[in-house]
Amino acid sequence: MDDRQLDLMLKESFNLDVDDQAHVLDGMEGRVLEKIQPQSLDLMLKESFEIDVQARAHVLEGMEDRVIEQLLEQPAEKTSNRWSLFPRLPQLNLNFAMAGAFAIVIFLVGNMVGDFWGSPFGGPDQDYQGVTFVVAIPEANSVEVVGDFTSWQPQSMTRDDNGVWTLAFDLDPGRYEYAFVIDGQEWKPDPLADEYVKSYNSTNSVRYVSSEGETS
Amino acid sequence: MTMKTVLALVAVVLLAASQAFAFADENDVNNLIDSSSISSAAKGTVAQGFLLGIDQGRLTADTAFSFIQQIENSGGDVADRQTILLTVAQTLLNDTPVEMLINKGGEGLARGLQLNVIATEIVERQQTLLEVKTMLNQKGISIQQQQNGPGFPRVSVDAAVTDIATVLENHVRSGNNPNDGSLLAASLTTMQRDGRITSDLLQTLTSVLTEGELAGIANNISNRL
Structure with a gap:
């Protein structure tokens, strides 16, 4: 008889024994539970837990001191500055923050500039009209506009490649006196003015601005 | 760049802008008149006139401040400065607009004219304004x-x-x-x-x-x- 045949015989014998004793296992779980009362189960669990706690009691000795010691050893968070008075800002994308801040600055400064050049003699702000002043003086090094709409403070014009100087203003409808100042010295009337008037023994140009458009 | 840096930069820019475009108010005008070189008697009338004009909305405090400052800094004779400021103030006290007077004053200064020339022009034009206003009232x-x-x-x-x-x-x-x-x-x-x-x-x-x-x-x- 070889080993393989022996294994097969033992296996068949084991299966026969199991089959013969299988009836013993039927209903065993129920019979065990009937023997153990609920009170005695609780008692058994409690005793088992107390034994475990007593076995581990030495671990709890000095735990509070050890926890405090560990906390002190950890590095403190950076909260000790004036910004901590305010609620923490969410971690925004700084590009958005920069763009927002820039927009606020532009808005506020724009308002200030707008107020600065607003109507100096009071009254309600009216519908501003874009008015462009144009003069061709190729030989000039600088050309400025002065007028009652600039409080007679010179405003530099921009030169193009052909020597044409331009500058635009937003003006209320009305009548405006002005002149061009060439190279910071010579006052000249505008050849394209609506009319001319004498002022201080010189000539001022006059531009009318209507509510519909640049000039009437 | 942190959020703190961004906020700090915004604050700096706003502060600079507010300084660059600071507006004068009635107190500034009053203080400027008080510290001006004109006589004490004239100061009262000048202050009264300009502050009334500002209050009525005939000119802004900033315009008044700028005009008085320009006249004060013009370097002309004190009598001419006083004539100009008194003329504008009295025009305002007469319930008459001063836009033309301030414009002509500014233009004269921009042209670099003598203050007495500007004073004469302003006094002449004040008469015209008062006559026109009287005619309309009538x-x-x-x-x-x-x-x-x-x-x-x-x-x-x-x-x-x-x-x-x-x-x-x-x-x-x-x-x-x-x-x-x-x-x-x-x-x-x-x-x-x-x-x-x-x-x-x-x-x-x-x-x-x-x-x-x-x-x-x-x-x-x-x-x-």
Whole structure:
């Protein structure tokens, strides 16, 4: 008889024994539970837990001191500055923050500039009209506009490649006196003015601005 | 760059901008007049006039401050400075617009003229403004003192007075004949182009203004020059 045949015989014998004793296992779980009362189960669990706690009691000795010691050893968070008075800002994308801040600055400064050049003699702000002043003086090094709409403070014009100087203003409808100042010295009337008037023994140009458009 | 840096930069820019475009207020105007070189007696009238004008909305505190400062810094004779400031103040106390006077003052300074030349021009033009304003008042054109009350808005009446005075002054100073019959048409055209004058005031002016009365004021201008 070889080993393989022996294994097969033992296996068949084991299966026969199991089959013969299988009836013993039927209903065993129920019979065990009937023997153990609920009170005695609780008692058994409690005793088992107390034994475990007593076995581990030495671990709890000095735990509070050890926890405090560990906390002190950890590095403190950076909260000790004036910004901590305010609620923490969410971690925004700084590009958005920069763009927002820039927009606020532009808005506020724009308002200030707008107020600065607003109507100096009071009254309600009216519908501003874009008015462009144009003069061709190729030989000039600088050309400025002065007028009652600039409080007679010179405003530099921009030169193009052909020597044409331009500058635009937003003006209320009305009548405006002005002149061009060439190279910071010579006052000249505008050849394209609506009319001319004498002022201080010189000539001022006059531009009318209507509510519909640049000039009437 | 942290959020703190961004906020700090915004604060710095706003502070710089607010300094660059700082507006003067009535206290600044008052303090400037108080520290000016004009006589103590004149200071009271000048302050009273300018502050009334600011309060009525005839000029902004910033414009008043800038004008007084320019005159003070012009380096001219104290008497001329006082004449200019007193003339503007008295015009305001007479419930009359000063836009033309301040513009002519600014223009004279920008042209680098002597202060006495500017003072003379301002006094002459003040007379014209007062005459035009009196003429309109006599025709029942006055400034509305309260909302829905009789009269016209201050801005409109002031614009009409300024426009008519400007036309008459320019006509005479340009060497034209005060009696050439063109003053009424020129005045009405200028006022029609001025967006500040309400249509009902314009209609009233068209019906009550006469060439003869305008010519009378123009002749007075001619006599003063």
